[in-house]
Amino acid sequence: xxxxxxxxxxxxMRVINEDVPLEYEVSRILSQDQELPVSFTNLSxxxxxxxxxxxxxxxxxxxxxxxxxxxxYILDAMASPQETTLASDVPFRxxxxxxxxxxxxxxxxxxxxxxxxxxxxxxxxxxYEGKKNVSFHRMMLYDKSSxxxxxxxxxxxxxxxxAQAKGEDLPVxxxxxxxxxxxxxxxxxxxxxxxxxxxxxxxxxxxxxxxLALAExxxxxxxPAEAEIVFEGRITSEMVEEGPxxxxxxxxxxxxxxxxFKVDKLYMRNxxxxxxxxxxxxxxxxxMGLPREPIIYRTVNQVVPNxxxxxxxxxxxxxxxxxxxxxxxxxGDGMNAAMAAFSGHPSMKKVTVVDADIDIFNDRExxxxxxxxxxxxxxxxVVNNAAGSSLDPSAHGTTSKVAIDATKPFGEKGYDRxxx
Numbered sequence: 001x002x003x004x005x006x007x008x009x010x011x012x013m014r015v016i017n018e019d020v021p022l023e024y025e026v027s028r029i030l031s032q033d034q035e036l037p038v039s040f041t042n043l044s045x046x047x048x049x050x051x052x053x054x055x056x057x058x059x060x061x062x063x064x065x066x067x068x069x070x071x072x073y074i075l076d077a078m079a080s081p082q083e084t085t086l087a088s089d090v091p092f093r094x095x096x097x098x099x100x101x102x103x104x105x106x107x108x109x110x111x112x113x114x115x116x117x118x119x120x121x122x123x124x125x126x127x128y129e130g131k132k133n134v135s136f137h138r139m140m141l142y143d144k145s146s147x148x149x150x151x152x153x154x155x156x157x158x159x160x161x162x163a164q165a166k167g168e169d170l171p172v173x174x175x176x177x178x179x180x181x182x183x184x185x186x187x188x189x190x191x192x193x194x195x196x197x198x199x200x201x202x203x204x205x206x207x208x209x210x211x212l213a214l215a216e217x218x219x220x221x222x223x224p225a226e227a228e229i230v231f232e233g234r235i236t237s238e239m240v241e242e243g244p245x246x247x248x249x250x251x252x253x254x255x256x257x258x259x260x261f262k263v264d265k266l267y268m269r270n271x272x273x274x275x276x277x278x279x280x281x282x283x284x285x286x287x288m289g290l291p292r293e294p295i296i297y298r299t300v301n302q303v304v305p306n307x308x309x310x311x312x313x314x315x316x317x318x319x320x321x322x323x324x325x326x327x328x329x330x331x332g333d334g335m336n337a338a339m340a341a342f343s344g345h346p347s348m349k350k351v352t353v354v355d356a357d358i359d360i361f362n363d364r365e366x367x368x369x370x371x372x373x374x375x376x377x378x379x380x381x382v383v384n385n386a387a388g389s390s391l392d393p394s395a396h397g398t399t400s401k402v403a404i405d406a407t408k409p410f411g412e413k414g415y416d417r418x419x420x
Contacts, residue, residue: 002179050278053287074203078199081199084200137149148259185291295345319389320350321348335353342401381402
């Protein structure tokens, strides 16, 4: 699924024809109605698009499923990864540049206190000592040929540290303008030796009937063949300060040391489309939070067999608050489901468990369940001094987690809504 083809099929696209300033104005436009995708026809001389995957239903439609089935759809792809295929003569080789100026690209400064201009939608592909990795990392424009990378201590960080221990740079390529199958797979949590590209291939095959096609770069790394823009280079040992940066909670992340990603070669389609991902916006919520929901579903399903749906809520930044729908077999299943949900997503600090008759995508229904089926004296659990999310500005080393069992008492009557 090519990014540009998916854009062409979207309804309700807002089109911005005038060139607008990269500093803050892009964010203002994307923030005005985040439900609508936005197309910029001339952003610093290039086409660009944002709010593309800001809606759960739009992601589901692109993958050939429904928003209600999306979590199980992704979970199935994670359980049954598919091999990729190799393509040649790919569009991103329309332009292969060894001399370039990254500052000329339409890279925005999204918010006033951000440290600089950032790419937030690019997906890294790396391979080292038999381990392959696909993941998201924000990229702060540093100079005409390099970025400062935010690396958290996960798989790509581990690969980079292993390369550094041998006195080597880590070869890596960042791709932009990708299908939701690749974007979602890049944000999944997998075992260290798993290849997220095979999860993307499973999603692609479920959606289109064909596995994901990759293309080999001149340096040997493989990236999605339909990418609009590819940065090929190396994560070096040079360290600089990165941040502050407005992150998913709408608050500024702190300044940290970050390695320099040196771009050696730039690949671009003719007339490429630059993917703008608004930090702390709905699209950020979806692409970061949605891939965590299948993990929550799986862990809850291990303790409560009848799990119907899982959702990380937009009000909780699709990261800190969640809702789980179950059918209880016995009293206590609701609280067991809540504790399992925390295990599936340790960054979550509040989870509400509801019955199957509650639409978890409707915040009013969830609150109604809390209002009519929950009593704090018997259905509330608070866990103090737990590890939480570093993105939570209210956490100071540890966090408190709140579990709300808003399910009907098992076997009791009087809790059902009247229906006509």
